[in-house]
Amino acid sequence: MRVTNSMITEHSKVNINGTKELVDKYNTQMTDQKKINKPSDDPVVAIRSLRLRNTLSEVNQYYEKNIPDAESWLDVTETALKNMSQIVKDVYTQCVNGSNDTLTAEDRNIILKNLTALKNQLYAEGNADYAGRTIFTGYKTNQSLTYSEPNTSDRYSIQQQFDINDVTSKNYFTDVLKLPTNDAQVQGGIAIADEMKQVTCDRIRIAYEGLDSGVAPTITVNGATLDGMPITYQDSTGTTVTGTATVATMSYANWYAADFAIADNQVLFIPETGELVLGKGVSQSMKADAKTNPDWKMNMEYQKKGFEKGDVRPEMYFNCTNLTDIAHPVTYTRQNQNIEYLVSENQLLKVNTQAGEDGILSTAIGRDIDELKEAVSAAIAANDKVDKIKEMMLQTKYADDVSQAGLKKWLEAANKEKAFADDTMQKLYGSGQTGFQNYQKSIDLETTDVGSRDDRLKLTKNRMQTQQSTIKKLISDNENRNQSDILIDYKSAYTAYESALTAASKANSMTLLDYL
C-alpha cells in the first residue's frame, strides 16, 4: 500500500493521543483511587456502589443514632428502677423495725416522717425523664406520671376493674376516745358503751380516695349490675338466705357515727376514704361465686374531682374520661404502649417501661403506705392519750377518789384503745413486710427485663459494628483500586507514551530531500 508522510504523521498523532489517554486515566486514578470516573465506565460497578451505599447509610443510622439513643433510654430506666427498688426496700425495713414491740414515741414519730418521705420519693422516681420525655408514661411522654401540684379542677370518670383477691378485711374502730376536758367528765368516767369497739368488715379498696360523692358509682359484677343482684349466703344463725344486694353511698362521718353498721346484703360506697364496704352476705356470696367462676370480675366506674400532689394521673393507669371540659370529653384507653426503636434491619427494640396497676408503681403501694401511716398516727395518738391520763392521775387537782375512780375508767378505755392501735400497727407491719417484698419483687422483675433488653442491644450493637466495617470494606473493594496496581499501570502507560514520542520524532525527521 502506498504510504505517505502525512499518513505516518497522522498515525503518530493518533498513537501518541492513545497513550496519553491511558496516562491521563491512570493519573486520575492515582489521585482518587477509584475504578470508575463516571457510571458509564462500568455500569455494574456503579449500580452496585449505589446499593452498598444505601445499606451503609441505613446501618449508620442504626449504629450511630438509634442504638446509642436506645442505650441512653434503657440506662435512665434502669437507674430509676434501681432507686425505686431501694425505696421499697427501705419501707420494708421500716416494717421490720416497726414490728418490734419496743418502740418509743420518738421512734414512732420518726417512722411516720420516714414513711411520708419514702412515699413521695417513690412516686417522684416515677416522673423520671430522659431529655425532657418521661420514661414511664408510655406514649404520653410530655406529661408527668403524677400530679406535681395539687389540682382542684380536673374531673375524671374512672373505670377500675377488681377481682376477688381485692376483697380484703379491715378493722374499723368506733368511738375514738376524747380526753375529758372538764372536772365533771373526769369524775363521770366513761361508759362501757362509749368505749372503743372493733368492727371487722370486708371491703374493696379503690385506687383513689377523696372521690366525688355527688355521682353514684356504677358497679357491675360479671356484667350484671350489683345494685339488685341476687345473692345467696348463710347468715349468723346458719340458715341459707337469698336476697338482693343494695348499693348506697354514705359519707365516712355518717358511717362512723353509725358505728360502722352494715347489713348483710348492703354495699356501702364511702367516697372520702375510697372504699367499697361489703356486707357479710354480699362478700360471702361473691367469694362463693369466685370459687366456681375463675373469671370473676367486678367493674366500677366512679368520678373524682380534684387531685392531690403525688396522685397518679388517671389516664396513665385506667380507662377513663376527662370531663373537665364537659362539652369536650376526652376518652383515654389503657393499653400497652411500646416505644420501639429500629436498631437493626427489621428488628424493633422496646425501650420504654410502662408503669401501671399490674406492673410497677401501682396505686396500691401508695395506699398501703398511707394505711401504715394512719395506723402509726393512731398508735401515736393512743399512746399520747394513755400518757396524758396517767399524767392527769398524778395531778393534785384530781387526787380525790371520785376523780381517781373516774380517771381509772378513762385509763382503761385509753389502754383499750392503745391495745387496739398497737395491735393494728403490728399486724399491718407484719403484712406489710410480705406486701412490700412483693412490690420489690415486681420492680426487680422489671429491672431484669430492662437488663435483658440492654444485653440484646449490646449484641445488636456489636453486630452492627461488624456489619458497618464489612460494608465499608465491600464498598472499597468495589470502587477502589489498589494503589500499587495503579502505580504499575501508570508506569507502563507512561513508558508506552515515552516510546510513542520517541518513535514519532524519529519517523518524521528525515525525507528524501535530506539525501539529495
Next chain:
Amino acid sequence: MASTFFGLTIASSGLSTFQTAINTTANNISNVDTEGYSRQEAIKTAAEAIRVNAKYGSTGTGVEVTAISQMRDLYYDLKYWGNSSRLGEFQTKSYYLNQIETYFQDDDKVTGFSKIFSGMFDSLEELKKNPSSLDNRNSYISSALTLTDYFHSVSNQLTSLQEDINQVISTKTAMINGTAQKIATLNKQINLIEQKGGKANELRDERAVLIDDLSKLIPVEVKEEEVVNSNYPDRYTGMTTYTVKINGQTLVNSYEYNELECIPRGKDEKINVSDADGLYDLYWKNTSMKLETTAGTMSGEMKALFNLRDGNNSTFFSGEFNKIENYIKAGGGVASQITIMDPTITSPSQITMPPYGTITIKNVDFKYDSYQMIEQSDAAGNKTYSFQFQLSDKMEDGNVSKLMNQKAAVGTDVDFMGIPYYQTQMNEFIRNFTKTYNDLILKDGVDLNGQQTGVFFVTDDLANGGEYDYNSKQYTESITAGVTTRVYNSDYYYFHMNVQNISVTDEVIKDPRKLATSTKNEFTNGVSANDLLKKLSETKDKTIVFRGGVGEDFLQCLLSDVAVDTQKVKIFEDNYKNLSKAITNQRMSISGVDNDDEALTLVKYQNAYKLSSKLVSVLAEMYDRLILQTGV
C-alpha cells in the same frame, strides 16, 4: 521530410511539458498539508504524430500535457461519507449522554438522589423516636424539601440541556443551508471551467471537503453524472450534474439548492408535557414537508440531537380511535369528542400528554382542549382504560370515516432514551411516591393538635403562585351494575404534578406542628405515638412505587438506563472511529502527498528538463553548424 526546425519544436514541447510537470509537483509539495487536497498529476501523452513524406511515414511530435488530474477514489469517498454520518451520530450522543449521566451521579463527590432520599428517611427515623420534638419535625421537613429541590434542579438541568440542543439544531441547520448554497455555487463554477476542457481540481477538492463536513451532520447520497448532449450523445461535453440527497430528498441539484428551516412548535403542539417551549422541527422551505430526523434510516449529528431532545423510548400515548360524538363547547360552537381505546398508558402516573395540545390520527393533526382518563374495574378486579379527548373543532365527516379505527397518538415514537424519557420517568416516580405517601396521611393522619391535615407533597402553581387545590382536583367515581368507573380529568391533581412543580406544603413549612405524625385513633394515647410514621417509613423500601421496584431503587433503575446507554454509545463510537481511521488511511494512501514521492518526481523532471534543454542546445548547435557553417 519534416521541417528542419521540427526537432526544436519537439524539444520545446518537452521543455514546456516538464515545466508544467514541475509546476504540478511544486503545487503538490506546497499543498502537502492542505486538508482535503488530492495530489495532482500531469497526464502526459505523446503529441499527435504528423505525416512526413519520408520512408518512415509519420513521426512523433513530442509530448503534451493533456490534463492535470487529481488522484482520488470515489469509492473511498462514498465509504467515508457513509461512515462519517454514523460516527457523528454516536459522537454527539456520547457527548450529551455523558452530561446527562453527571446529573444522576451519586457517589463520594456528588450528593445524588439516593443520598438525599435515604437522608429524608433517616430524618423520619429520628422523628419516629421523638415525634413531638419541633427540632426533629423541622429537620424532617427540610430534608423532604431537599428531595423536591433535587428534582427541580435535575429537571431544570435537563430542560436547559434540551434548550441548548435546540439551539445547536438551529445552528447546524444554518450550516447545512450554507453548505448547500456553497455546493451549488461550486457546481456552477466547476461546470464553467470543465466545459472549456480540463479539470477544476481545486474546486472539486473544495466541494469534497464541504461534503465531508455535511456528511457528519446528515447522511448524504452524492451522485455525479455526465451531461449528455442528446443530439450528439457521444460527444464529451465536460459538464456534469451533481446531486446531493438527504435520505432520498434532494438538497442540491446542480445549480439549485433547497433550504431547511426550523419551525418552533407552538404551545399547544408540545409532544411531552415536560418539554421546553418552542422546540424546533425541520421543514423543507420549498415544499413545507417535514424532515423526519428520527427515522430509522437517518443518522448523523442531526439525528443524534433530535433523539436526545425528543427521545421518549416509546413511552408516549397511543391508542385506537374508536368513537366520536359532537358536543357544544363552553364558549359556543360545535366540536367533536373522540374516544380512544386500548391506550398504551394505563396508569395516571404515566401521563405524558400536556393538558391541551395536538393529537394525531393517522398523520392528520387535531387540536384538543382537554381530555379525561376513564378507568373501569369490574367485580373481578379487571381494569380497562379509555381516553376521551375534546377537540377544538368539529371533525369533518370525510375524515371520520377515513380515520375510524386507526391509530391515534400524541407525540411520536422516538426510540431512544432521551431527555423526555428521563423527565417522564422522574414524573412517574414522584407521582406514584407522593400519591402513596399522601394517601397514608390523608386516610387518618392528625398533627400535634389532633387536627386532620392536608397533603404533605403538593403541586405548586408556578404560573400564579401558591399551590393547586388538592380537593377540587380529584377523580370522580361512580358504580353501576358492579362496574366501578373512575374518571380523571385533565386537571387531575397528579396529572399536574411533575418534577418542576413538586414541593412540600407551605402550611407545614411555616408551622412544623402541622405535620401529621399520628393517626386519629392513636392520638389520645400520647405525643409519642408514631404508628403513622411507621407506615410512612415503609414507603422507602417496602411499597412498590416504580417499575416494579421500591422507592430507594429509583435511582438504580434510571442510572442503569443512562449508564448502559452511554456505554453502548461509547462502544459504537469507538467502532466507527476505528472504521473511520481505516477509511481515512486508504484515502490518504491514494490521495495524499508523499514528500519522498514528490522529491523523486522532482528529481526525475529536473533531469528530464535538463535533458530537454540539453537537447535544445544540441539542436541549436546543429542549426548553427547547418546555417552558419555548412555551405558558404
